[in-house]
Amino acid sequence: MTFEATRPAPPPGATEAEYQYHSYKVYPSGARNVVEFDNTYKSFGRNQILRGLTMGLPEGMVSMILGPSGTGKSVCIKHMVGLLYPDSGDVRVQGKSVPNMPDDELFEMRKKFGLLFQDGALFSSMNLYDNVAFPLRQHTEKSEEEIESVVMRRLTEVGLGGSREKFPNELSGGMRKRAGFARALVLEPDILLFDEPDSGLDPVRTALLGELILEIHREMVEEARADGRPYLPTFAVVTHDIMSARRVADYINVLWRGRIVEAGPAQEMLNSDNPFIRQFLSGESDGPLSMD
Amino acid sequence: MGDLLAVPRGWLESFGDIVKFTSRIVADVASLRVFKYFGETLRQAGILIVSSTLVIWGLVFIIGLQCGIEGAYFDQSTGTPAYAGVFAAWCDLRELVPLCFGYMMAAKVGTGIVAEIGSMRISDEIDALEVMGISGVTFLCATRLLGSMLVLPFVYLCSIGAGFFASYLAVVQQIGDVSSGGYFLIFWQFQNPPDVLFSLIKAMAMAVVIVLVGCYYGYNASGGPVGVGTATAKSMVFNIVSVHLIGMLGTQLFWGTNPRAPIGG
Numbered sequence: 255m256t257f258e259a260t261r262p263a264p265p266p267g268a269t270e271a272e273y274q275y276h277s278y279k280v281y282p283s284g285a286r287n288v289v290e291f292d293n294t295y296k297s298f299g300r301n302q303i304l305r306g307l308t309m310g311l312p313e314g315m316v317s318m319i320l321g322p323s324g325t326g327k328s329v330c331i332k333h334m335v336g337l338l339y340p341d342s343g344d345v346r347v348q349g350k351s352v353p354n355m356p357d358d359e360l361f362e363m364r365k366k367f368g369l370l371f372q373d374g375a376l377f378s379s380m381n382l383y384d385n386v387a388f389p390l391r392q393h394t395e396k397s398e399e400e401i402e403s404v405v406m407r408r409l410t411e412v413g414l415g416g417s418r419e420k421f422p423n424e425l426s427g428g429m430r431k432r433a434g435f436a437r438a439l440v441l442e443p444d445i446l447l448f449d450e451p452d453s454g455l456d457p458v459r460t461a462l463l464g465e466l467i468l469e470i471h472r473e474m475v476e477e478a479r480a481d482g483r484p485y486l487p488t489f490a491v492v493t494h495d496i497m498s499a500r501r502v503a504d505y506i507n508v509l510w511r512g513r514i515v516e517a518g519p520a521q522e523m524l525n526s527d528n529p530f531i532r533q534f535l536s537g538e539s540d541g542p543l544s545m546d
Numbered sequence: 547m548g549d550l551l552a553v554p555r556g557w558l559e560s561f562g563d564i565v566k567f568t569s570r571i572v573a574d575v576a577s578l579r580v581f582k583y584f585g586e587t588l589r590q591a592g593i594l595i596v597s598s599t600l601v602i603w604g605l606v607f608i609i610g611l612q613c614g615i616e617g618a619y620f621d622q623s624t625g626t627p628a629y630a631g632v633f634a635a636w637c638d639l640r641e642l643v644p645l646c647f648g649y650m651m652a653a654k655v656g657t658g659i660v661a662e663i664g665s666m667r668i669s670d671e672i673d674a675l676e677v678m679g680i681s682g683v684t685f686l687c688a689t690r691l692l693g694s695m696l697v698l699p700f701v702y703l704c705s706i707g708a709g710f711f712a713s714y715l716a717v718v719q720q721i722g723d724v725s726s727g728g729y730f731l732i733f734w735q736f737q738n739p740p741d742v743l744f745s746l747i748k749a750m751a752m753a754v755v756i757v758l759v760g761c762y763y764g765y766n767a768s769g770g771p772v773g774v775g776t777a778t779a780k781s782m783v784f785n786i787v788s789v790h791l792i793g794m795l796g797t798q799l800f801w802g803t804n805p806r807a808p809i810g811g
Contacts (some may be wrong), residue, residue: 257694267803315767325679332673335677337673337676337677357681361679361680361681362679363679364678364679365675365678365679367677368677369673369674369677371670371674373670375669375670375671375673375674376667376674377666377667377671377674378669378671388678389678391682392678392679395677441678449574531549541758
């Protein structure tokens with residue numbers, strides 16, 4: 255069964271032909287959405303990025319936001335955590351509107367998120383250990399012994415247990431990403447976002463990182479179920495790497511020209527007959543997507 | 547005509563942005579919200595002490611020497627060498643120590659703040675802070691302002707001491723036209739305790755503006771490393787102009803109607 259919304263009009267200034275491959279089909283995931291974009295528009299000057307985006311991230315799944323470069327994937331992430339606000343439309347996290355939150359509530363809401371930036375965004379003035387310990391020191395009353403136990407567990411999980419004294423400038427790009435991953439995990443967030451975790455990594459390390467994401471997601475979901483938490487951990491990975499999507503995704507949103515082309519569970523999307531989705535997921539040069 | 551007005555309009559808009567942004571920083575300090583990150587405040591204060599005090603004192607010491615030497619030789623040429631202390635009392639305390647303090651604050655501390663916060667901005671470190679639920683303005687800017695306010699009054703009072711000591715060395719020990727007692731008689735006659743307070747207020751006004759402007763340009767840097775460089779240069783220009791304006795206004799306000807020498811006319 256497919257939920258197909260009434261076909262919306264193309265965004266202002268665009269033609270129907272530009273959006274002819276946007277079927278707007280959303281295959282059901284079987285879970286409620288913890289993050290929802292509702293007809294969201296965002297422009298930077300004359301550059302329109304989000305052009306009526308309606309999209310959801312289902313709870314307890316690893317979702318992928320796939321799309322060509324420059325199509326607004328990273329902008330989506332910044333909207334989820336309130337680093338950017340939409341020009342119009344709404345973004346809701348666990349049912350609450352992010353643009354309408356007062357500052358104090360916004361800062362509280364952000365504690366539910368972990369975000370892995372493209373280059374890790376580690377604090378260059380701190381060593382690896384202090385970087386990962388930083389959120390715990392700021393937001394919890396844990397003792398230094400407890401903090402050390404959590405930090406070393408996370409650093410070991412990402413394979414950096416022996417590099418705790420190193421500074422970010424002494425680490426490779428892949429190590430910085432893994433360290434950023436460890437830092438994003440320490441507060442055990444409800445929603446973990448990955449902004450192009452595979453960029454700049456070789457294929458083997460990309461595959462290993464994908465496995466790590468899956469493994470940690472599985473562990474966190476089990477822990478959340480055991481603890482009876484109100485929301486199961488949800489991961490969202492922004493990428494344009496098809497292999498990562500095939501290996502890691504439970505659910506896929508395909509974004510192009512500021513709107514969702516189609517969205518649904520990975521298997522449905524991989525078997526989609528939409529020409530754009532087929533071209534993008536197979537990485538072929540022939541199809542609707544060109545260099546323009 | 548429209549093009550001619552565009553430039554001053556742009557300046558006004560930038561000034562408005564600076565005032566709006568820096569008001570948030572001041573509000574974070576005034577509302578004591580910054581004390582949530584008192585550890586970071588102390589760290590910033592420590593960095594200021596370790597990395598900037600000696601440079602500031604060094605510059606002020608050199609200016610104190612110059613002021614003393616020029617004053618001594620000028621008084622020698624007019625046949626009043628015993629009055630060399632006037633230059634040290636007025637030139638050091640009222641003008642050159644605050645100005646040199648402001649120059650070095652702008653060059654060392656202000657640009658350092660722009661470069662550090664600007665680099666954090668372009669490498670997503672500020673976004674990372676915000677996503678952790680920590681206000682970047684409070685954690686990065688308000689802590690620096692409070693750290694400066696904790697440390698700089700003492701640094702400045704010591705700077706005055708360095709300037710006075712240097713002038714004494716130049717006039718009494720190096721040139722030697724006046725005895726130590728004679729020098730201090732005139733030196734203390736030409737200043738009152740409130741003058742030190744006025745000088746301190748001038749310098750602290752400069753320091754607060756420099757730190758706030760540095761935070762503004764760093765926090766709002768964009769356009770990669772080149773953008774950080776441009777922001778640093780802009781902050782330097784803004785701060786040097788501000789230092790002179792504060793110096794001039796402070797002198798007029800505090801000493802303009804002084805009955806001994808009504809420099810305000």
